[in-house]
Amino acid sequence: MVNPKEIRDYAAGLLEQGRVKSVIGYRRGTAGCFAEPCTLTEPGEAGSLVWDPTCLNNLALYLVKDRKQQAASRTPDRRPIGIVAKGCDSRAVAVLLQENYFKREEVVVIGVSCEGTGVVDPRKLKNSLKGRSALKVEFGGGESIRITTRAGESELPAREVLADRCLECREATPKLHDVLFGESLAERGYDAPFRAVKAAEATSGEARWATWQHHFDRCLRCFACRSVCPLCYCPECVVDSTSFVITPQTSAEEKANRIRWCERSANTAESALYHLTRAIHLAGRCVDCGECERVCPVNIPLRLLNTKLEMEAFEQFDYQAGRDYDRPALISSFRDEDPNSFIR
Amino acid sequence: MSDPSQEPQKFEPRIVAFLCKWCSSAGSDLAGVSRLQYSPNATPITIPCSGSVSPLYILSAFNKGADGVLVSGCHPGDCHYMEGNYLARRKLYLVKELLQFVGLEPDRFRMSWVSAAEGAKFAQVVDGFVKDIRTLGPQNRLRR
Structure with a gap:
């Protein structure tokens, strides 16, 4: 001890x-x-x-x-x-x-x-x-x-x-x-590692959507998951464009045409977009510390989204975040034997 | 005679197709100049390389009402930028898995390799995709 x-x-x-x-x-x-x-x-x-x-x-x-x-x-x-x-x-x-x-x-x-x-x-x-x-x-x-x-x-x-x-x-x-x-x-x-993800995957697509719809619907967009994540360190998050400065000279057209990838309103689709984007940004980087899930005030099982991608990284690309830190990052590298059969 | 404006509108799939400018975009052009008849449901967006497709483009397309998203690039080994399509393959595999994991129908997102000479293949890919989406119906899960 x-x-x-x-x-x-x-x-x-x-x-x-x-x-x-x-x-x-x-x-x-x-x-x-x-x-x-x-x-x-x-x-x-x-x-x-x-x-x-x-x-x-x-x-x-x-x-x-x-x-x-x-x-x-x-x-x-x-x-x-x-x-x-x-x-x-x-x-x-x-x-x-x-x-x-x-x-x-x-x-x-x-x-x-x-x-x-x-x-x-x-x-x-x-x-x-x-x-x-x-x-x-x-x-x-x-x-x-x-x-x-x-x-x-x-x-x-x-x-x-x-x-x-x-x-x-x-x-x-x-x-x-x-x-x-x-x-x-x-x-x-x-x-065993990835047990929860595998259990979730065993259910049907309809059932999974029902679960996630329920979870995304409850999301408050408090961004606690983002604040607590050691790897969410971008100075400006893609979901809130803080660098778009509105001055008296900003025209209505500029305001209307600015790129909005994701709205801040807490509805199901926007929260889904936020959580999926965050999961993708953490693909091959998430170390499964589970902090996002711990701090979530409405108990969304956020860890599942990240571990799902970690599981794919491990099983398909033999890559583990935190283990392979001397190798190039997951999505900036490739192998010839990467899955190809899903492409027509 | 019935008033056409009173009839319920038939569902027409809306597909966003991200096409690599070096291959698939030229392939779609070839399908056009060869006068091939294929579904007009795909809205092409030309991109510099399939590797430049950010997962956010795909998620955002679904969010803004696409019924299906197609990403089409050069065959492995043919990338104009040497390795862009390999990077796309890995990245978009993860996107596909994630979308399936949260319960989006697997057929909504598709990727294909279409070269500039494969106009017929492009028509076939789009036709097949539209057919599959038609059976699935409108996409309401990620739509805002």
Whole structure:
């Protein structure tokens, strides 16, 4: 099991030696037992770092945010950043490196292995506790999670409370790291990768449309999925043209003729267009960290759309985002044996 | 005699065809100058290369009311830009899979390789596509 003290000591060491300007990690949050992301700049603060199954966030997002901040800053601080990364976070960092978003030497990846478990799904945790609130959630060793409530301590099989993405995780140990804490387990007794997608595919087209129509219809267009995604880093999203500046000189014709790929109104077809576009933009890039699904206020299973394309990438093109970061990106490469039979 | 304006309008499929300017577009031209009779339902949009088709074009066409979308490019190995059609093949395979996954009928999106010499093939592809769309009826799923 990973001892959080090791992570703290390492982070403090990095900051003391001045190897990094800051360390992005998790600390105890204010929302119940859940951890929250934090940025440490002083070695003395390293004591607040935690590592337990409530460390839900994908911290790679904050690397992207820092990058954007530095780009806008007059006095950019180009020193490297340390980041505590789970398997999925490390894959996201790998894809960002592949896309030259930053250089390898600009990030120090403090890898932590999820070992036999992963992070909990707050909704599942709530259900399994039947209304009581958890005070503490810890790794129980092996494939179990130890939960402390006011009624006492109990150990649950991890399968009951783990997030869906963790059940289907293909790499619980960060492959890209500068230092690794915890063991790397080859075998985990959970679901096969892409299980949920395959189950959805087994239903008929009509049934799938009925489901997705229902989901797209409920979408609020709050764009939380886009905000939380470490790989949705475009300065201007295709669905909102913020660069179309309307001045007093803008004629009615210009306003009418501007390109609108997608309207912002939250109706079924426009939301479908938004979600499908987002899925395509993440094809071969999505690292299945499941953040979009976690933050969705109306519980749209967004992960399915992305994992569907990841499954095709893996099965048809032998490509995995985050694994093949030394190769050209999925859609900017091809092989002669790519599927051709669907073309007339 | 019945008033034609009172009759229910027959469904005419609206197809958006993205045609590569180096091959399929010339192929459609050849079908025209050869006086081949084929369905007039496809609206051609000439593009520089099938590889330049953004998935957004396809999604947007469906969103704005297309009953079917056809992308047609050069045969593998014949791309004017060496590899554009290979990239298109991979990209549009993903689009096709995604559209099917959310439950759009598989026949609504089609891709074909038509060279500049294949006017007859172009007519045949469009005819076949229109026939399939006719049986499916209007596309209302992604239409706004």
